[in-house]
Amino acid sequence: MERYAQQNVLDVPTTASLRVYVSEWENGRRKISARFAAILRPLLGLTDRELLGAARRDDPPVVGGxxxxxxxxxxxxxxxxxxxxxxxxxxxxxxxxxxxxxxxxxxxxxxxxxxxxxxxxxxxxxxxxxxxxxxxxxxxxxxxxxxxxxxxxxxxxxxxxxxxxxxxxxxxEPMYLAHAMAEQAYVLCDAGRPELAVTLVRDARRAGGGHMSPRLQAWLYAAEAELCAKAGGELADDCRRALDMAASVLPPGDEARDPDMLSIFLNGSHLARWRGNALALLGDDDAVGSLYQALDSLDATFVRAESGLRCDLAHAHLTRGEYDQAREHLKTARLLASRTGSVRHRRRIDQLTQRL
Structure with a gap:
């Protein structure tokens, strides 16, 4: 709670007082105020209902109904x-x-x-x-x-x-199933199981079968490439093959939205960002050019995406030993991550900052 308050410029009581509050919250002797609920919600990943408590379990059941x-x-x-x-x-x-x-x-x-x-x-x-x-x-x-x-x-x-x-x-709806499976693979990757994540995203492509739009197919190949890059090792070549497949099936033009799958945004500029990210993870010098191309064409409304892109650029510059450029991108990334409240991006920013 103290770290969160410091990062978000909030005032909280002393450590001793916080310990008393936590004890009283756990034992039901003090209600959680709106002030502290605003801190505990993002820290614990809970809704107001979960944090403040639902109906009592010993309430009498409704008969009939x-x-x-x-x-x-x-x-x-x-x-x-x-x-x-x-x-x-x-x-x-x-x-x-x-x-x-x-x-x-x-x-x-x-x-x-x-x-x-x-x-x-x-x-x-x-x-x-x-x-x-x-x-x-x-x-x-x-x-x-x-x-x-x-x-x-x-x-x-x-x-x-x-x-x-x-x-x-x-x-x-096979398209929706494939999309959910592929995004779920990122949970596995973040948990330290990138190889299992690669298997799941490939299963997602099989689950979609012949029912998928070309843009969704390209998105799945791009996701596979990123996860292969994070797994590294023998999957580095698979990463490059998946990037080539994504480019080959992606529809031409600037349009990014998939009319058949509204959650999918992917065009050449977005794919350039994905390519740069994957190549940066592999330590490839070509990553920087792809990432700056993506930054130049990024829609200004994609605030959280820019935070991630800045992290990718910082990673690429760190790989090349260009610490000043990496530091500048991390500074901007941190501001954007704080603006959107992205715990996932802040964690990555902290990891990259440790390499400076």
Whole structure:
């Protein structure tokens, strides 16, 4: 808590007082105030409901409940395409806010959004109603999982990816399943299992089969290349082959958004960033040129992406022994990571700073 407060310029009591507060919170003798909840939420990766406590477990159970059940079923039955579009539009709004402001401020909003979608799916009866809701849930759960990973809530990220995969299977949408599996591979990589992550992203490509859009195929190859680079060793050649495959299947032009998969943003500039990142991990001198090309063409609204790109550039300059340039990029990366509240990027910045 003290480190978090120092990094975010917040005032907290002395260490002795904090120890008393923590003890009293754990024993139920003191309520967590809004001031401390704002610190504990990102530190513990918890929602307000999880942090402040849900209903007591010894509350008496509701007897019967058939009227409420039928009401929920009838309500879910009335969910039409217009309501599904509303869910999808809300997910899109959260996606836009996430890339500009970061995930930390959206935890409670995303949790509520997922709860509504899960309820709609839980009480929907017929497949014609369930499938479109399941597709919307798959997209929202995968976004929530990436946000949780960025905020350092690893277990929630994993569970949300599992939710997204189940929803994609129910919706019979191989593209959504492949995307959720491939992003989940990053959890394994961050946990120190890059080889297993490579296996999972390759399985994701097989799961998508012949149903994937060219842009999603390119995205999967690019993800495989990055994970191969992080694994290193014998997978270095696989990394370069995957980058070549990504370039060969990526549609030409500046358009980045995949109309068939709204969570996918990938064009030549984005791929240049991915290529530079992978080559930097392999210690290749060509990385710097690709990364500066990506920086020059980066959309200004992708604030968190710029933080990651600055980290990639710092890594590439460190590999070349260019410490002043690396230091400048890390300085900017840290400012952007603090702006978006990215725990994942701050961790990487700290690791790279130790090499200066």
């Amino acid at each position: 058939y009227d409420d059940l039928i009401s929920r079923i009838d309500s879910a039955q009335s969910v039409g395409l217009s309501m599904v579009k509303t869910f999808t539009d809300q997910t899109e709004l959260f996606r836009t806010m996430d890339r500009q402001m970061g995930a930390a401020a959206l935890v409670d909003h995303m949790t509520g959004h997922l709860t509504k979608l899960e309820d709609a799916l839980t009480f929907a009866v017929l497949p014609t109603t369930r499938r479109p809701v399941a597709q919307a849930l798959a997209a929202a759960a995968t976004l929530a999982a990436w946000q949780a990973l960025d905020a350092g809530a690893v277990e929630r990220a994993w569970r949300n990816y599992e939710l997204g995969k189940r929803a994609a299977q129910e919706a019979e």
